[in-house]
Amino acid sequence: MALTASASLPRLSLGEIEDLHLDGTSKGLPFGASLRLSDVGKQGWNVLAGDMPLPLAVIRESVLKANSAWMGAFTAANDLLIAPHGKTTMAPQLFDLQIADGAWAITVATVQQLAVCRRYGVKRVILANQPVGRQEITACFEALREPGFELYCLADSTAGVALLAEAAARHRNANPLRILVEIGFMGGRTGARSREEALAVARVIAASPGLRLSGFECFEGLLSEPKAVDRLLDEVVATAAAAEAEGLLGPESMVLSAGGTSLFDRAGECFNAASFTRPILKLLRSGCYLTHDSTTYTASFRRITMETSLALPPGGLEPALEVWAYVQSRPERGRSLLTVGKRDISFDSGFPVPLRWYRPGGAMVRPEPMPAGHTVLALNDQHCHLGTPLESPLQVGDIVAFGIGHPCTTFDKWGLLMLVDDDYRVTGAIRTFF
Amino acid sequence: MALTASASLPRLSLGEIEDLHLDGTSKGLPFGASLRLSDVGKQGWNVLAGDMPLPLAVIRESVLKANSAWMGAFTAANDLLIAPHGKTTMAPQLFDLQIADGAWAITVATVQQLAVCRRYGVKRVILANQPVGRQEITACFEALREPGFELYCLADSTAGVALLAEAAARHRNANPLRILVEIGFMGGRTGARSREEALAVARVIAASPGLRLSGFECFEGLLSEPKAVDRLLDEVVATAAAAEAEGLLGPESMVLSAGGTSLFDRAGECFNAASFTRPILKLLRSGCYLTHDSTTYTASFRRITMETSLALPPGGLEPALEVWAYVQSRPERGRSLLTVGKRDISFDSGFPVPLRWYRPGGAMVRPEPMPAGHTVLALNDQHCHLGTPLESPLQVGDIVAFGIGHPCTTFDKWGLLMLVDDDYRVTGAIRTFF
Numbered sequence: 001m002a003l004t005a006s007a008s009l010p011r012l013s014l015g016e017i018e019d020l021h022l023d024g025t026s027k028g029l030p031f032g033a034s035l036r037l038s039d040v041g042k043q044g045w046n047v048l049a050g051d052m053p054l055p056l057a058v059i060r061e062s063v064l065k066a067n068s069a070w071m072g073a074f075t076a077a078n079d080l081l082i083a084p085h086g087k088t089t090m091a092p093q094l095f096d097l098q099i100a101d102g103a104w105a106i107t108v109a110t111v112q113q114l115a116v117c118r119r120y121g122v123k124r125v126i127l128a129n130q131p132v133g134r135q136e137i138t139a140c141f142e143a144l145r146e147p148g149f150e151l152y153c154l155a156d157s158t159a160g161v162a163l164l165a166e167a168a169a170r171h172r173n174a175n176p177l178r179i180l181v182e183i184g185f186m187g188g189r190t191g192a193r194s195r196e197e198a199l200a201v202a203r204v205i206a207a208s209p210g211l212r213l214s215g216f217e218c219f220e221g222l223l224s225e226p227k228a229v230d231r232l233l234d235e236v237v238a239t240a241a242a243a244e245a246e247g248l249l250g251p252e253s254m255v256l257s258a259g260g261t262s263l264f265d266r267a268g269e270c271f272n273a274a275s276f277t278r279p280i281l282k283l284l285r286s287g288c289y290l291t292h293d294s295t296t297y298t299a300s301f302r303r304i305t306m307e308t309s310l311a312l313p314p315g316g317l318e319p320a321l322e323v324w325a326y327v328q329s330r331p332e333r334g335r336s337l338l339t340v341g342k343r344d345i346s347f348d349s350g351f352p353v354p355l356r357w358y359r360p361g362g363a364m365v366r367p368e369p370m371p372a373g374h375t376v377l378a379l380n381d382q383h384c385h386l387g388t389p390l391e392s393p394l395q396v397g398d399i400v401a402f403g404i405g406h407p408c409t410t411f412d413k414w415g416l417l418m419l420v421d422d423d424y425r426v427t428g429a430i431r432t433f434f
Numbered sequence: 435m436a437l438t439a440s441a442s443l444p445r446l447s448l449g450e451i452e453d454l455h456l457d458g459t460s461k462g463l464p465f466g467a468s469l470r471l472s473d474v475g476k477q478g479w480n481v482l483a484g485d486m487p488l489p490l491a492v493i494r495e496s497v498l499k500a501n502s503a504w505m506g507a508f509t510a511a512n513d514l515l516i517a518p519h520g521k522t523t524m525a526p527q528l529f530d531l532q533i534a535d536g537a538w539a540i541t542v543a544t545v546q547q548l549a550v551c552r553r554y555g556v557k558r559v560i561l562a563n564q565p566v567g568r569q570e571i572t573a574c575f576e577a578l579r580e581p582g583f584e585l586y587c588l589a590d591s592t593a594g595v596a597l598l599a600e601a602a603a604r605h606r607n608a609n610p611l612r613i614l615v616e617i618g619f620m621g622g623r624t625g626a627r628s629r630e631e632a633l634a635v636a637r638v639i640a641a642s643p644g645l646r647l648s649g650f651e652c653f654e655g656l657l658s659e660p661k662a663v664d665r666l667l668d669e670v671v672a673t674a675a676a677a678e679a680e681g682l683l684g685p686e687s688m689v690l691s692a693g694g695t696s697l698f699d700r701a702g703e704c705f706n707a708a709s710f711t712r713p714i715l716k717l718l719r720s721g722c723y724l725t726h727d728s729t730t731y732t733a734s735f736r737r738i739t740m741e742t743s744l745a746l747p748p749g750g751l752e753p754a755l756e757v758w759a760y761v762q763s764r765p766e767r768g769r770s771l772l773t774v775g776k777r778d779i780s781f782d783s784g785f786p787v788p789l790r791w792y793r794p795g796g797a798m799v800r801p802e803p804m805p806a807g808h809t810v811l812a813l814n815d816q817h818c819h820l821g822t823p824l825e826s827p828l829q830v831g832d833i834v835a836f837g838i839g840h841p842c843t844t845f846d847k848w849g850l851l852m853l854v855d856d857d858y859r860v861t862g863a864i865r866t867f868f
Contacts, residue, residue, distance in 0.1 A: 342842075382544065
């Protein structure tokens with residue numbers, strides 16, 4: 001049974017994840033642990049009590065849920081849809097939360113990620129890439145044998161579409177592979193560099209049985225100059241209008257899509273201002289909003305709240321993801337070594353920032369904000385070099401919470417992240433599939 | 435039954451890994467796959483035939499085995515021992531290869547890594563860190579309840595040793611926690627910054643029931659200036675001599691240890707030149723030698739072969755690890771986009787280098803060396819921007835092998851790496867535990 005464009009996705013089947021057996025060979029679990037994933041939250045473990053080895057990645061559950069709900073409210077209030085980029089977390093449990101908050105689809109980057117979505121019951125997937133290999137293309141058309149499963153992918157060249165058209169002819173599915181033509185920009189990533197190229201790609205798709213031209217999209221996240229962002233988004237709209245005028249589109253609603261986590265407001269504003277003769281699905285694909293971060297996206301969200309003309313629901317995005325580590329050594333003035341490294345935390349979008357510290361087993365009631373002057377100097381594979389001011393309270397055995405930049409590259413370092421309440425009691429565990 | 439210092443380690447129990455059930459939700463496996471890990475090599479899959487989705491991490495089996503054997507021969511020829519750093523691969527199947535080639539122990543960085551070693555039967559482990567948290571320390575003493583299991587860890591402060599001594603008194607194991615005092619340097623990582631501090635740590639260890647002072651070590655891998663490296667290694671020897679003169683050491687052989695993958699020759703030379711009244715175990719801890727790399731370690735190994743006074747067996751280390759990707763788009767002159775990104779390949783020690791290319795299904799007999807001028811410009815999470823000269827042969831759908839820098843940060847992006855023969859036929863799969 002086909003989903004309608006407005007239908008919300010069914011919730012996922014997570015029993016297999018809940019039943020996973022875990023032990024101390026999983027990073028984050030105590031020595032000697034042996035339990036089902038769904039029992040992790042019942043152990044009474046607390047990060048502050050030293051109940052788990054560090055480093056440990058934790059997600060503050062109240063913040064996570066508020067972020068997810070905020071994005072649901074934001075998109076609903078502005079006549080937008082969201083297909084959260086699942087590559088950020090690769091956690092079906094979190095996909096399910098996003099679906100409960102109204103996600104229209106889940107976006108992925110690879111066919112392995114598509115396989116994870118399908119395994120747990122995601123019924124509408126945006127593969128935000130052009131599949132080019134034999135296995136990749138086969139995976140798409142095999143997925144479409146499932147009645148009612150909707151799959152969108154991207155294309156930016158007639159050479160690429162030819163590969164898809166050939167496979168479509170071979171598979172003869174009733175269920176079409178929906179394609180969004182990607183609009184790019186010079187010096188950018190994938191995406192047609194001119195309107196003529198984009199329309200040429202659109203024409204080949206429209207003429208290919210088994211493929212369906214479903215819309216146009218771009219990824220604006222690599223641009224920083226606001227005018228360049230608007231120019232790219234405008235080009236998506238203009239190309240879509242030209243395709244509509246040329247009669248390339250079928251009767252379905254047309255998808256216009258864009259939106260990483262730093263500029264989703266501009267995508268929403270641009271698409272909302274456009275007018276077409278057919279219904280338009282204005283689709284954001286932000287992934288990092290869910291846990292947000294403590295550096296880059298904090299700054300970009302501040303800009304959004306100050307600049308956007310879109311409706312902003314109460315509250316807003318807050319950082320939910322932290323990695324905790326021990327102070328292992330204070331071997332010289334000005335430098336501490338902590339038990340967290342490149343294997344555990346993002347370092348591709350600035351170094352992590354120390355947020356809070358705590359002394360387990362002592363008199364402290366709760367973590368204290370990290371005093372000024374503590375700065376990450378370097379990360380090795382398994383160590384953090386923390387610049388430590390003379391008056392620092394840190395001692396060997398203290399624990400420190402780091403805020404992260406770029407959630408994607410922290411999530412992918414953990415098979416298991418702990419959900420915690422506001423007092424750092426463990427309430428559950430999130431399994432990732434990288 | 436205790437291992438003797440010279441005893442080789444027993445081979446590991448890998449049945450559980452061989453029996454692991456795999457499917458298309460594992461990165462690297464084809465859509466619809468459903469098989470035991472030990473059957474991966476029996477499928478007739480070939481990377482060049484497009485039998486697996488890309489990106490795919492492959493290890494050239496012949497090179498891997500030659501590297502492992504070379505290090506065994508090198509250490510044997512120079513009266514050295516090796517405890518390969520297991521954090522590099524976190525693959526018990528590869529630990530087993532290293533043990534077969536004479537590894538004296540496996541080195542790890544965390545208690546999760548220790549748990550993986552124990553689970554598959556490694557009987558002697560160097561935890562190259564000071565454990566400081568309650569769970570971390572408990573994990574060590576619980577591990578020592580296993581008769582005959584030998585565990586070494588590091589210490590660099592009396593505060594740290596106090597935590598261990600307290601736990602030792604509580605656990606009352608017959609089997610001691612062996613400790614190597616870490617010698618550091620100003621501006622470096624962990625490790626005592628002066629001989630007096632190091633000896634103070636050694637004295638506390640020697641006086642603590644349940645702890646055993648087993649030697650001295652350093653990590654020289656963060657230094658680049660040769661004189662600074664030699665000074666650090668000399669300090670390890672001098673501190674060990676002072677501890678021996680002071681009568682701090684028991685009757686066991688003393689361990690002197692150092693040696694990342696770029697400077698292991700200097701560690702060997704320095705330790706071989708030292709003289710003590712007791713037997714010395716001269717222990718290298720290189721991890722990256724096993725797969726080697728195509729950038730940093732290639733350069734450092736060249737230096738070793740030119741400079742060292744140690745015996746060099748025939749052959750030498752060669753890069754065994756590659757990540758393959760598709761050319762997904764050639765949207766503008768000078769730039770191609772490939773299906774590999776920060777989620778798939780190291781980027782912390784220079785960008786990957788394109789080594790070879792191939793056109794599946796065409797007339798090419800084997801991969802061709804990548805013509806000059808192809809250079810990685812940027813990596814996004816799931817994309818590679820490849821600078822592509824005008825005369826490049828690359829087309830959409832071609833595949834490219836990237837050589838990597840710093841194996842640790844490529845291994846940790848894969849739950850499964852494929853073993854391949856010299857014709858890129860898949861001969862097996864390696865499971866990692868990050």
